[in-house]
Amino acid sequence: MEAARPAARLEEEIAMRRQRPRLTIVALGLVVVTGLTLAACASPAPATGDGSRASDDPAVTATASPTPSDGRRSVEVVAVATMGSDDVLAAGGYVHGVIEAGGTCAFTLVQGDATVDGSSSAEPDATTTWCSNVNLTLPTPGAPWTLKLRYESPASVGAGSVTSTGEIS
Template sequence: MRRQLTRSIIVSGSLLVAAAPLSACAGLLAGGAGAPTESAPASSEPAAQPDEWASSVPSDPASPEPATSAPASLEPAPAQSIVASSGPTAPETTESRKPVTAIAIGTLASEDVVSAGGFVQDAIEAGGTCTFTLSQDDRTVTGASEAEADATVTWCANVDLALPEPGKAWTLELSYESPMSVGAGSVTSDGTQH
């Protein structure tokens, strides 16, 4: 029995002797665990201050410090709408409107007043303007009225115009204009009552 006990001790001791160097190697490979370390002697001097660049570097690279200013936006600015303008609209020319015949009618309402009126043939429309010009020698009087359509023609409402020189010959001209039509006509009187 004694022999068996001696054999067990020898085997156990051999295993310990073989395991000791292996555990020391494993400690070195694992970052020095199990390896003896030297401790630095305590110093009464304060630790050296890091320079400014080192203080701005985060101590843990896995969690960087938040930026102190917001990053510039990479979104494009909203588009500005540009509207082109061709300037004021030019008035419509007579070539683009239908020519019509205007019939001027003038009667003496009194000795010194002409009642001007008339109508437009070839057009039955509302929205036109009738302009009357009463002329005697080199003097003129003007007036205007709105046009009104009926079943067959466009009528110009009557306008009273004062005669510059009663008892003398006069001429009444009617000018008609609308977005679709244009025309003119005139009548002459010797100045006596009709």
């Protein structure tokens, strides 16, 4: 009887060791896929010849930040907008290459003569400073719009914008 117990334990240990590589491979695969997905989301669009950022959406363009005159550094601000529904624009953005707390983000949605304003706090992470999302209602759904984003902190200031033709692809 005594000899049977160690043999059973040995078989259990062998079975567990056979399963470990599978768990390691699955866990490693999840880490790699998650890392690649996050890197793709966080990467800014490539710069164009005029200093603006290109977009994957041909209907959206970005503009560069102005130069401040009050001693704060000028920063590149990237405005981001997605359609939350037919008449709601989910607006957000980030301050490229800046990691700082204490900033604010002011959004202005312009559509024809109408404007809609919103604001949010800015939060740093390991690589950039993010403007929290705000929902802005489009005055005229389906019509072209421009989203302007202004970032300000005690040390930095910048602005950016995106423009849509109103087409949904």
